[in-house]
Amino acid sequence: MGKVNVWMKRTFIVVISLIAIIGLLLLGLTLFSHGHLHKDEEIEDMIFGLHFMYAIAVVSVVLAVIGGFGVCKEKKWALIVFVVGMILSSLLLFGIEILTLALQPQMASELQLQYMHMLPLSNASEIMVDSLGEIQSELQCCGLNEGYLDWDYNIPDSCLCAENSINPCVAAPRKSRLFEGIVDDEPIMIYRESCLQYIIKTVMGVIKIAVGIMMAVTLLLVLSVVLGIIILCRLDRKVDTPPVVYSSEAKAGNYATLTETTEDT
Structure with a gap:
């Protein structure tokens, strides 16, 4: 059995340690997400994704421990x-990345249809109104498809323009709820642009970031596979030992004994 270079071992240990840390972080994030969404009505739609994340995290940690051993x-x-486990994991992640990038237009269309079902916003539930209100304040927009017109005259306060607003604003209709109890003629400015385009852009951006992180993790897995294969090749290498040659002369011993002659005095 051959001997593995100590720096090769250390590099391999560093790489698998990073994989184990990523796996533990993913496991913690999955546990937190599962606990946070436990009472959510949409947990049934996300349970498969949570189980998949559990599997990826546990497998990564277990394989890293096996590789370190x-x-x-x-x-x-x-x-x-x-090596076999990491090759299969890399292929799985690589397939997911390609599929996610290919389905981005379809995901954007489905997201748009999902939000369009919320119209008209004047009849939306209180939970939906609160959720959309947070989106409007954060993204500086109003409504979903046709701007403030989606709210009819029941425009919420989250549509009010901030002083440092980046997006353009317009004057709110005088018949809207915003003018209740106001007697002066000062205009009330609200965001002009609708939120749906910003929502889709934000979600697609998050997906691209997630795919980029997955690609980086996949490259790390590939690196660990390469190092593992190199170490296996080193272990399989036979160590050359010099052959032992028998010599009759060595047995007889061609040696001369040096003696000192002394003279009797």
């Missing part, structure tokens, strides 16, 4: 399990 104890079976 294999490289420290120089066990080839453990390294083979690690």
Whole structure:
């Protein structure tokens, strides 16, 4: 069995340690998300994704432990399990990344249809109004499709323009709820643009960031596979030992004994 270079071992341990840390962070994030969404009505639609994240996190940590054991104890079976598991994980993540990028237009269309079902906003539930109000304040917009007209005359305070507003504003209709109890003729400015375009843009941006992170993790897995294969090749290398040659002359011993002659005095 060959000997593995100590720097190769250390590099491999650093890489699998990063994989284990990422797996533990993903596991913690999944546990937090599961607990946060436990009482949510839409948890049933997300349960498959949560279980998938659990599986990816646990498998990453287990494979990292197996790989660390294999490289420290120089066990080839453990390294083979690690390499095969990481190859399968890399292929799975790579397929998910390609599928996600290919389905982005369809995801944007489905998201748009989902929000369009909320119209008219004047008849929306209180929970939906509060949720959309937070979006309007954060993204500096009003309404979903046709701006403030989606609210009819029941325009919420979240449509009011902030002093440092980036998006353009317009004067609110005089018949809107915003003018209740106001007697002066001062205009009330509200956001002009609708929120749906900003919502879709924000969600698609988050998806692209998530795919980018997944690609970085996939490259890290590929690097660990390459290092694992190199270490396996080193372990399989036979150590050349010099052959032992028998010599009759060595047995007989061609040696001369040096003696000192002394003269009797």
